[in-house]
Amino acid sequence: MSIEETEQEIIDEFELFDDWMQRYEHLIDLGKSMPLIKDLYKTEDKLIKGCQSSVWMHSELKDGNVFFTADSDAIITKGMVALMIRVLSGHTPEEIMHSKLNFIETIGLTKHLSPTRSNGLLSMIKQMKLDAIAYRSTFEN
Amino acid sequence: MNFDINKIRADFPILSRKVNGKPLIYLDNGATTQKPKVVIDAIEDYYTNQNANIHRGVHTLSQEITVAYENARATVQKHLNAEHPHEIIFTKGTSDSINLVASSFGKKYISEGDEIIISAMEHHSNILPWQQVCEEKGAILKVIPINEQGELILSEYKRLLTVKTKIVAITHISNTLGTINPIEEIIALAHVKNIPVLIDGAQAVPHTSVDVQLLSADFYVFSGHKLFGPTGVGILYGKEKWLNELPPYQVGGGVIKTVTFEKTEYADLPLKFEAGTPNIEGAIGLAVAIDYINKIELNKIATYEHNLLVYATEALQKIEGVKIIGTAKNKASVISFVIEGLHPFDIGTILDQLGIAVRTGHHCTQPLMQFYGLQGTVRASFAFYNTQVEIDVFINGIERAIKMLR
The missing domain is CATH 3.90.1150.10 (Aspartate Aminotransferase, domain 1)
Structure with a gap:
């Protein structure tokens, strides 16, 4: 499934919900069910610090694709993190770098990306793309 | 009412x-308080009918707004029961006021090995400026501990007050815990040893009346926006003798008597500490907010x-x-x-x-x-x-x- 196809799948999923409560309940469920990052990666250098909540993220390159695992101390942030991983994990660095991630706006969660929310999510997306750039440059060398 | x-x-x-x-x-x-209509109206009226620079022009608008600005200072003076209007300095807010005192007081009175006392419940605004002075001067920051309930341990405070202590800076009310500190006692204890005290009143002024003369506070600071007034304006109250002693903090327009390239003679209080065109509508809005809460x-x-x-x-x-x-x-x-x-x-x-x-x-x-x-x-x-x-x-x-x- 391409990045855009996964985004569309999430958009369809969220369209089933009538109100914000159901959307948040879904996010919370996603957060609860996300596979945790291995404890050995839950270290200071994997920490993306927000003012309010923190995210730990680890990436690996396997057969030319980037795989992400992550965790957060806040469950709603974790739900958002789970969505990001579902969309971006398992794709090539090139695909990740050029992803637009428009689904966030479509499902009405843009405010979680505003700098004032300071939940580490915006920084995490940046870090995911930076990791992708770094992996791509290893190919070029 | x-x-x-x-x-x-x-x-x-x-x-x-x-x-x-x-x-x-x-x-x-x-974090910040909402504004009553009277404050919003005062700001709008300032830009609609009164805008001019203060302390500068001979024209009518400038004179009118200078009077309004100085009346705002008098309103704050009365509200805090300060002895003189020139003991009221308009700043950008609490952080700015504390930075001013830390910088100017530090420049003149703090040297290596001296001690500054703060408390464990301070807002970063009342930690960082002092930390910086300590780093610059080789002074030491001493911290009054608190108990589990979030109250200052006064016996420890008494122990920390020594001949090395140059100033005490304490919050009146904790922004995180809500604790109201016994600042009368804190000030009195420091004054026994001739140590001046700065009180961070940012969280206190919206909830309680403050009489700086009764408290004998050397400095009392707060922000306008936490007192139902506009953002970007704050107050530094300082006893006349201290403000006269302290060197200027920032310099520029409005702070001088005469300037030559060789030497500058600084203006008297309060203008010595109000470099540049101030937040005029902020000062006026703050005075309206003070009048409003005093009516209630x-x-x-x-x-x-x-x-x-x-x-x-x-x-x-x-x-x-x-x-x-x-x-x-x-x-x-x-x-x-x-x-x-x-x-x-x-x-x-x-x-x-x-x-x-x-x-x-x-x-x-x-x-x-x-x-x-x-x-x-x-x-x-x-x-x-x-x-x-x-x-x-x-x-x-x-x-x-x-x-x-x-």
Whole structure:
């Protein structure tokens, strides 16, 4: 499934919900069910610090694709993190770098990306793309 | 004046707006307070009818606005019962006021090995400026510890006051815990050893009246926006003798008597500390805000808010897993709490969906959070326009958040 196809799948999923409560309940469920990052990666250098909540993220390159695992101390942030991983994990660095991630706006969660929310999510997306750039440059060398 | 809550709420236009489709319940007054219509009108009127630069022109507008600006200073003077109007310096806010004193006082009076006393419950604004002076001068920052309830341990304070102590800087009311500190005693103890005291009044002025002469505070600072006034304006009260002694902080337009390339003779107080064109509409708006709360009367505000605090505290304590952080005997209308197993960010996010504004996080008091071993708390801080009905909705919101998040 391409990045855009996964985004569309999430958009369809969220369209089933009538109100914000159901959307948040879904996010919370996603957060609860996300596979945790291995404890050995839950270290200071994997920490993306927000003012309010923190995210730990680890990436690996396997057969030319980037795989992400992550965790957060806040469950709603974790739900958002789970969505990001579902969309971006398992794709090539090139695909990740050029992803637009428009689904966030479509499902009405843009405010979680505003700098004032300071939940580490915006920084995490940046870090995911930076990791992708770094992996791509290893190919070029 | 009678305390008529409906009439008071009608004075604040923002209170009738909706957030996320729900009526706004604003419980983040510790961060900033809402503005009554009279303050908003005063700012609009300033730009519509009065705008000119102060202390500069001979023309009518300039003279009128200079009078209005100086009247605003007199209003603050009266409100704090300062001895002279020139003991009131307009700044950008509390942080700016503390930076001014730390920098100017530090320049003149602090040297290597000297000590500065603050407390464990200070806002970063009352830590960082002093930390910087200490780094520059090789001085030492001493911290008055607190007990589990969030009260200063005064016996430790007495122990810290030594011949090396050059200044004490303490918050009047803790922004995170709500603790009202015994500043009369703190000041008196320092004065026995001739040590000056700065009081950070940012959280105190909206809740209580302050008499700087009665307190004998050497410096008392606060922000306009936490007192129902505009942002970007604040106050530094300083005793005349101190302000005369301190060197200027920032220099530029308006602070001088004469300038040659060789030497500058600085203006008298208060202009010596007000470089550049000040926040004129801020000063005027702040004076209007002060007049407004004095019409309602601060003692009535304090009683009303205390009832809200007691009501909210009792309701919160009934919720399983809630732990209130800061249980001092003497508290202002601020409640910090954590809920077992839940992250403050998640609780704040759900409450926001319900139109309820609270603060979550470390509240710019990271050392205090470290003391309690917490990443952050949820904080509800009440003003006199909040109601018990709003607190009921807030409590329901918390219960709903717990149900969703568990």
